[in-house]
Amino acid sequence: MRTQEESGRRLKVSFILNGRRVEVLTRPNARLLDVLRDDLGLTGTKEGCGIGECGACTVLLDGEAVNSCLVLAGQVEGREVVTIEGLEQPGPEGPRLHPVQQSFIDKHAVQCGFCTPGMILSAVALLAKNPHPSREQIREAISGNLCRCTGYVSIVDAIEEASRRLAAELAGDRAGEARPGHGGAV
Numbered sequence: 001m002r003t004q005e006e007s008g009r010r011l012k013v014s015f016i017l018n019g020r021r022v023e024v025l026t027r028p029n030a031r032l033l034d035v036l037r038d039d040l041g042l043t044g045t046k047e048g049c050g051i052g053e054c055g056a057c058t059v060l061l062d063g064e065a066v067n068s069c070l071v072l073a074g075q076v077e078g079r080e081v082v083t084i085e086g087l088e089q090p091g092p093e094g095p096r097l098h099p100v101q102q103s104f105i106d107k108h109a110v111q112c113g114f115c116t117p118g119m120i121l122s123a124v125a126l127l128a129k130n131p132h133p134s135r136e137q138i139r140e141a142i143s144g145n146l147c148r149c150t151g152y153v154s155i156v157d158a159i160e161e162a163s164r165r166l167a168a169e170l171a172g173d174r175a176g177e178a179r180p181g182h183g184g185a186v
C-alpha cells in the first residue's frame, strides 16, 4: 500500500503534528519548513539561512531536533513532528507555556525572538535526553542555533533554569503519585 502519492503535481503527506494527525497536499519538492509555514500556517518556525546553518527552522522529528529546511516533506510521512506551537501544556488553570518557554521569558533570553523557537526546541530535545546538562553540554546542544542578539549567556541560564523546573515538576508528580488516592502505593 502506498503511504505517499503524487496527485498531478502534488504530494500527499500524512504525519502527526503537535499530537494530531494531519494530511497535506503539497509540492513534491516542498521542504518540511514550507509545509509548516505555507501549507499549515504555523509561522512560529522561522526561515533564516535556508541551508542548515542557522537553526532558526529547528523542529522535533521523532523527538530529535532537526533543521526543517533540510527535511523534504516526503521524509516525514508517518512520523511525529513538534513545532513551537505544540509545546503548550495543560495546567490546572488551563493551558500554560512549557517550562522551557517560561524560563526563556523569566531569564530574559528573548530579544528580537527570531532564533527563539528553534533555540527552545533544541533545548527541549536536550532536556528529554539529559535532564541535568552542564553549561558546556547546553552550549554544545545549541551550537547549531545562531543568535545575533543575546550573547547566549541568558539563553544558557534559561535552559539551566528549565532543567531545574522540570526536575521539580517531576519530583512533584512522583510525590503526588505516591500519596494515597493518587493511584500510587498506599
Ligand code: FES
Pocket (backbone or CB within 6 Å): 046, 047, 048, 049, 050, 051, 052, 053, 054, 055, 056, 057, 058, 067, 068, 069, 070
Ligand atoms: S533556515 Fe534552516 S538552518 Fe537556517
Ligand code: FES
Pocket (backbone or CB within 6 Å): 109, 110, 111, 112, 113, 114, 115, 116, 146, 147, 148, 149, 150
Ligand atoms: S534573540 Fe534575536 S537572534 Fe536571538
